Amino acid sequence: DRAQLAAVKEDSKIYPLPYQNFQELLNTCDQQQKSCLTLIKEVLDGIDPIQKSIDELDLKLPINAQEVWASGVTYLRSKDARNYESQGSVPSVSYYDKVYVAERPELFLKSTDKRTIGPNDPLYLRSDSTWQIPEPELGLVLDGAGNIVGYTIGNDMSCRDIEGENPLYLPQAKMWKHSCSIGPAILLADTVEDPYAFDINCRIFRNGEKVFEDAASTSQLKRRYEELVEFLKRDNELFPGTVLLTGTCIVPPNDFTLNDGDVVEIEISSIGLLRNPVAAQ
Numbered sequence: 706d707r708a709q710l711a712a713v714k715e716d717s718k719i720y721p722l723p724y725q726n727f728q729e730l731l732n733t734c735d736q737q738q739k740s741c742l743t744l745i746k747e748v749l750d751g752i753d754p755i756q757k758s759i760d761e762l763d764l765k766l767p768i769n770a771q772e773v774w775a776s777g778v779t780y781l782r783s784k785d786a787r788n789y790e791s792q793g794s795v796p797s798v799s800y801y802d803k804v805y806v807a808e809r810p811e812l813f814l815k816s817t818d819k820r821t822i823g824p825n826d827p828l829y830l831r832s833d834s835t836w837q838i839p840e841p842e843l844g845l846v847l848d849g850a851g852n853i854v855g856y857t858i859g860n861d862m863s864c865r866d867i868e869g870e871n872p873l874y875l876p877q878a879k880m881w882k883h884s885c886s887i888g889p890a891i892l893l894a895d896t897v898e899d900p901y902a903f904d905i906n907c908r909i910f911r912n913g914e915k916v917f918e919d920a921a922s923t924s925q926l927k928r929r930y931e932e933l934v935e936f937l938k939r940d941n942e943l944f945p946g947t948v949l950l951t952g953t954c955i956v957p958p959n960d961f962t963l964n965d966g967d968v969v970e971i972e973i974s975s976i977g978l979l980r981n982p983v984a985a986q
């Protein structure tokens with residue numbers, strides 16, 4: 706009944722790990738100077754899988770990240786959407802146009818441990834926004850040195866009207882209670898051949914019916930992950946297990962806003978499905 710860290714191997718079987726959480730795994734890797742994959746292979750040697758399939762488990766937040774950071778305007782789709790929502794309040798070459806091609810990426814603090822939720826927990830809507838959308842994003846899981854140790858799924862919920870009114874309102878457009886979900890699993894980086902080949906799919910359901918679906922790929926990312934991490938860690942302190950979201954490549958149509966009772970699903974190939982209901986606070 707207790708939440709526990711577990712590994713899923715290629716055979717789809719689930720193996721319990723002797724760590725309380727992902728940070729303890731990262732600390733042990735650090736102490737023993739081993740990659741997560743090597744350590745896990747060693748500790749699982751001779752261990753039997755549990756007698757349950759992944760569908761029978763109630764998956765929780767895979768990591769209690771002290772901080773979740775996010776990148777912005779890293780896909781053309783995102784740049785176009787920002788320019789649309791800020792019509793009238795930006796010059797003809799917008800800050801979004803500039804940041805899309807600038808050396809320095811847009812990075813912002815998206816969430817903290819207490820504000821971040823896991824699979825099936827409710828995403829909350831802001832009461833002072835009438836234009837809210839999910840942002841399906843690939844998340845990089847970093848160790849304290851900024852190495853990418855894994856990949857997860859994140860939802861960078863956003864208020865397009867608040868940011869559109871004035872980009873200086875970005876923290877309010879991005880961060881509030883339950884405005885970020887992460888999960889359901891962490892795919893170890895060492896097992897991924899090409900991290901620019903993840904397919905991202907997003908679906909939104911209302912009253913049991915699908916009202917939005919779109920797909921994209923991390924191959925469309927304008928930047929390299931290492932570039933984003935390099936700016937995040939520059940003159941900064943990284944907590945082991947920091948999650949860095951890499952920007953959205955899927956934006957619902959401009960007339961769409963999330964409603965109380967909607968369900969958001971974000972699926973990324975070989976990582977899993979992050980599903981959250983949406984609720985008014």
Ligand code: DO4
Nearest residue numbers: 776777778779783952953
């Ligand atoms: O400029 C605002 C944020 C953009 C963002 O969150 C994204 O591109 O995913």
Ligand code: MG
Nearest residue numbers: 840861952953
């Ligand atoms: Mg985003």
